[in-house]
Amino acid sequence: AQKITQTQPGMFVQEKEAVTLDCTYDTSDPSYGLFWYKQPSSGEMIFLIYQGSYDQQNATEGRYSLNFQKARKSANLVISASQLGDSAMYFCAMREVNTGGFKTIFGAGTRLFVKA
Amino acid sequence: KAGVTQTPRYLIKTRGQQVTLSCSPISGHRSVSWYQQTPGQGLQFLFEYFSETQRNKGNFPGRFSGRQFSNSRSEMNVSTLELGDSALYLCASSLAFGTSEQTGELFFGEGSRLTVL
Numbered sequence: 001a002q003k004i005t006q007t008q009p010g011m012f013v014q015e016k017e018a019v020t021l022d023c024t025y026d027t028s029d030p031s032y033g034l035f036w037y038k039q040p041s042s043g044e045m046i047f048l049i050y051q052g053s054y055d056q057q058n059a060t061e062g063r064y065s066l067n068f069q070k071a072r073k074s075a076n077l078v079i080s081a082s083q084l085g086d087s088a089m090y091f092c093a094m095r096e097v098n099t100g101g102f103k104t105i106f107g108a109g110t111r112l113f114v115k116a
Numbered sequence: 117k118a119g120v121t122q123t124p125r126y127l128i129k130t131r132g133q134q135v136t137l138s139c140s141p142i143s144g145h146r147s148v149s150w151y152q153q154t155p156g157q158g159l160q161f162l163f164e165y166f167s168e169t170q171r172n173k174g175n176f177p178g179r180f181s182g183r184q185f186s187n188s189r190s191e192m193n194v195s196t197l198e199l200g201d202s203a204l205y206l207c208a209s210s211l212a213f214g215t216s217e218q219t220g221e222l223f224f225g226e227g228s229r230l231t232v233l
Contacts, residue, residue: 035219035221035222037224043227044226045208091158093222103174106158108158
């Protein structure tokens with residue numbers, strides 16, 4: 001069955017430093033997509049980055065990169081040069097292509113605090 | 117392009133009542149998913165609709181139901197409300213699987229915050 005695990009309930013990072021948010025997943029489907037979303041205190045969910053299971057290279061979007069280690073089933077989010085506006089909840093998510101039946105499941109989330 | 121619109125944004129109900137939430141997806145998006153978000157349980161998948169058909173359902177009791185209309189707008193209904201149904205209900209739309217953009221990225225509305233007293 002699909003499962004997403006985020007083991008860090010909260011993380012602190014100093015402004016301008018890099019931070020890694022951990023995510024591991026479990027699936028038996030060879031074809032799947034991995035996502036990271038950001039949820040600021042205002043509540044809206046914002047898509048950050050996507051990694052397909054067959055993608056050979058790690059995804060990058062501006063200051064966000066996804067460290068994809070397929071054999072270890074991990075998809076960690078790296079935020080470089082943290083900014084105060086990065087303080088938010090971050091969710092890792094997965095969608096199975098074949099067996100997931102058109103649903104995306106989410107991890108419990110990691111709350112990131114950026115310190116000035 | 118307008119984003120996902122959810123109404124109402126806030127509502128208060130009492131136990132035993134029923135509630136209907138509405139979601140208008142981004143134009144051209146035919147897939148609509150619903151999630152319940154609570155501090156204790158995180159984001160829980162409720163159901164997903166595509167072309168008026170429910171394609172998948174999460175582990176929620178039958179009190180939770182939904183539907184999708186021909187214009188892709190979706191509604192979800194919760195009957196016989198319980199205190200534990202207090203939550204932020206998020207709707208998300210995405211492009212149909214099989215299009216050129218097959219990532220399945222979800223575009224979320226701002227949510228409907230339900231309080232059950």
